Structure formats: structure tokens, C-alpha cells
Amino acid sequence: MSSSNKYLNKKIFIAGHSGMVGSAILRNLESSGYKNIITRKHRELDLVQQDQVENFFFSEKPECVIIAAAKVGGILANNTYRAEFIYKNLMIEANLINAAYNSGVEKLIFLGSSCIYPKLAPQPLKEEYLLSDYLEFTNEPYAIAKIAGIKLCESYYRQYGTNFFSAMPTNLYGPFDNFNLETSHVLPALIRKFHEAKTPQAENNSVKLWGTGKPKREFLYVEDLAEAIRFLLENVEAKDLYEKGISQLNIGTGEDLTIRELAKIISEVVGFNGSIDYDDSKPDGTPRKLMDVSRIHNLGWKHSTSLKDGIEKTYNWFLENFKS
Numbered sequence: 001m002s003s004s005n006k007y008l009n010k011k012i013f014i015a016g017h018s019g020m021v022g023s024a025i026l027r028n029l030e031s032s033g034y035k036n037i038i039t040r041k042h043r044e045l046d047l048v049q050q051d052q053v054e055n056f057f058f059s060e061k062p063e064c065v066i067i068a069a070a071k072v073g074g075i076l077a078n079n080t081y082r083a084e085f086i087y088k089n090l091m092i093e094a095n096l097i098n099a100a101y102n103s104g105v106e107k108l109i110f111l112g113s114s115c116i117y118p119k120l121a122p123q124p125l126k127e128e129y130l131l132s133d134y135l136e137f138t139n140e141p142y143a144i145a146k147i148a149g150i151k152l153c154e155s156y157y158r159q160y161g162t163n164f165f166s167a168m169p170t171n172l173y174g175p176f177d178n179f180n181l182e183t184s185h186v187l188p189a190l191i192r193k194f195h196e197a198k199t200p201q202a203e204n205n206s207v208k209l210w211g212t213g214k215p216k217r218e219f220l221y222v223e224d225l226a227e228a229i230r231f232l233l234e235n236v237e238a239k240d241l242y243e244k245g246i247s248q249l250n251i252g253t254g255e256d257l258t259i260r261e262l263a264k265i266i267s268e269v270v271g272f273n274g275s276i277d278y279d280d281s282k283p284d285g286t287p288r289k290l291m292d293v294s295r296i297h298n299l300g301w302k303h304s305t306s307l308k309d310g311i312e313k314t315y316n317w318f319l320e321n322f323k324s
């Protein structure tokens with residue numbers, strides 16, 4: 001790291017450092033020589049509580065903030081706990097962004113996800129499609145809260161000139177992913193299913209997957225996402241988005257594949273040789289979800305981990321760390 005990096009010694013607060021995304025950002029910054037990172041466990045600082053957040057900012061005075069804290073979950077949780085998803089995420093963002101403004105934070109990066117884009121938006125998803133049509137109903141409360149976070153950052157920039165902006169990652173996977181089959185995303189769920197189906201205790205040598213396997217999805221290794229966040233911290237300013245007429249920046253690979261293709265790669269990495277069956281009576285979901293990443297490419301960042309390498313690393317992490 002060159003000594004010209006003015007952020008290296010800044011006091012940086014990573015909100016949500018214990019999660020999959022926050023922990024990857026923490027590892028990345030620490031291994032890149034950042035020395036002044038501050039973190040708080042959820043039980044020490046509840047970000048939903050405004051007084052706790054304000055006291056923390058005024059006593060610790062962070063200079064930069066990365067918001068990787070959120071109440072997150074799969075479709076079922078999003079659809080069931082709709083009130084909690086909208087309320088908690090709105091409070092976390094509003095408390096952090098307002099306290100950051102009041103205490104003079106120099107730079108803030110807020111993380112959302114691709115669910116902020118309309119359900120039927122054209123593919124690949126361009127930043128400009130924000131608020132151009134209806135959202136997917138199942139995660140609408142979560143998406144509305146994330147859109148509010150984007151607009152909080154933009155509004156504080158437009159009224160107060162703060163250097164606060166938002167980044168929207170595509171589907172992520174990697175170390176510390178959620179491998180609980182009831183609540184996990186597709187990629188970690190497939191790793192676990194194939195792994196369990198190849199053990200001697202498995203009832204049969206086949207795995208059944210929901211839907212036709214034809215929908216296409218994009219996946220980014222979480223350590224590449226962490227690299228992208230460091231790139232944004234060091235090289236991108238709020239005006240680079242807002243003065244170009246966009247409110248948030250996409251982060252992804254710009255490459256997608258079908259769930260069938262994904263299942264094949266994962267079965268090879270895990271060493272599962274049985275049959276993969278598709279239950280096409282179950283719903284497929286959106287046919288395609290791919291981010292347009294030309295803006296972040298033009299700014300100078302591109303992912304570096306291939307899907308196969310990322311899955312191998314994630315499977316090794318699973319073997320070493322996952323206890324069911």
C-alpha cells in the first residue's frame with residue numbers, strides 16, 4: 001500500500017463486522033495495513049437505538065463509516081417478518097447516517113443489494129433503473145428500507161455536501177456464509193446438500209433441487225466485494241455518483257450462469273457423483289438477475305476470483321468451520 005493512501009490511518013467504523021460481508025471487509029482492511037478500525041458487537045451497541053448510536057459517535061468520533069449491518073434473510077424470512085425488516089433496517093441506516101453527519105464523519109459507504117431494482121427491470125440491471133417500476137412483493141419492505149438508505153446518503157450530500165454514498169452488491173458467497181438449509185441462499189445450500197449427499201450416511205445418492213434449474217444468476221466472492229469496498233474507500237467520492245446522475249453503484253462480476261450450470265460446478269468441487277434432479281413443480285423465481293457493472297469497471301475495479309476458485313475456497317471453509 002502506498003503511503004499516499006490518506007485513509008490508512010483514519011479511524012474507520014465497520015458496522016456489522018461480525019457478518020459475512022462486514023467480516024470480509026474487516027479482514028481486507030486489516031491485511032491491507034489499516035490500523036485504526038473500530039468495531040462493536042451487536043450486544044454492545046444496538047444500531048436500532050438512536051441514543052446508543054449518537055453516544056457512540058460522539059465518544060468515538062469515527063472518521064469513516066462502512067455500513068454492513070442490516071437485518072437480512074432469505075425470501076421466507078423477508079416475507080414473514082415484513083415489519084421487522086422494514087423497521088430495523090430503516091432505523092439502523094437513519095441512526096448511522098444522521099449520527100455520521102452530526103459528528104462530522106468524512107466518508108460513509110452504505111451497502112444495499114440488487115433487490116432494490118424493480119422486479120421486471122430490463123437486464124442487465126443499470127443503476128438508472130432505481131425507482132423506475134414496482135418491486136418484488138416478497139422482499140418489498142427490505143428493498144424499501146435499502147432504497148431509503150440510498151436516498152438518505154444522496155439527500156445528505158445534496159443538502160449538506162457530505163461524502164456519503166451507496167454500493168449495491170450482487171449475490172455474495174464465501175467464508176461465514178449461512179449454510180442453514182431453511183434460511184440460506186442457493187449457493188451455500190447447494191454446497192451443503194452435495195456434501196451431505198456424498199457422505200456414507202446419505203440415504204440415497206441423489207439431490208433434488210427446486211424449479212427447472214434454468215434461471216440465471218450472478219455470484220460474487222465476498223472477498224472480492226471487500227476488495228471493491230476498499231477500492232471505493234480509497235478512490236471514489238460521492239460526487240462521482242451523484243454528479244453523473246446515479247444514486248448508487250453496482251458491484252458484481254457482470255457474468256451469470258444457470259442454476260444447472262452452478263450445480264454442476266459445485267458438485268464437481270464437492271466431489272458428488274450422484275444424480276441431480278429438478279422438481280419443476282416448484283417455482284423458479286425471476287428468470288434472470290444480472291448487474292450491469294460497467295460503471296465500476298470504468299472507475300477501475302474488476303473482480304479477480306473465478307466462480308470455481310471462489311466455490312473451492314468456500315467449500316474448504318465449510319469443511320473446516322461448519323458444524324451443523
Ligand SMILES: NC(=O)c1ccc[n+]([C@@H]2O[C@H](COP(=O)([O-])OP(=O)(O)OC[C@H]3O[C@@H](n4cnc5c(N)ncnc54)[C@H](OP(=O)(O)O)[C@@H]3O)[C@@H](O)[C@H]2O)c1
Pocket residue numbers: 015016017018019020021022041042043045046047048067068069070071072092111112113114168169170171172173185
Ligand atoms: N449476503 C449476500 O448475499 C448479500 C448480497 C448483497 C448485499 N448484501 C448486503 O450486505 C450487508 C450485510 O449482509 P451479510 O450477508 O453480511 O449479513 P449478516 O451476515 O447477517 O451480517 C449482518 C451484520 O449486521 C449486524 N446487525 C444486525 N442488526 C444489528 C443491530 N440492530 N445492531 C448492531 N448490529 C446489527 C449483525 O450482528 P449480529 O449477527 O450479532 O446480529 C451482523 O454483524 C446487508 O446490507 C446486505 O443487504 C448481502
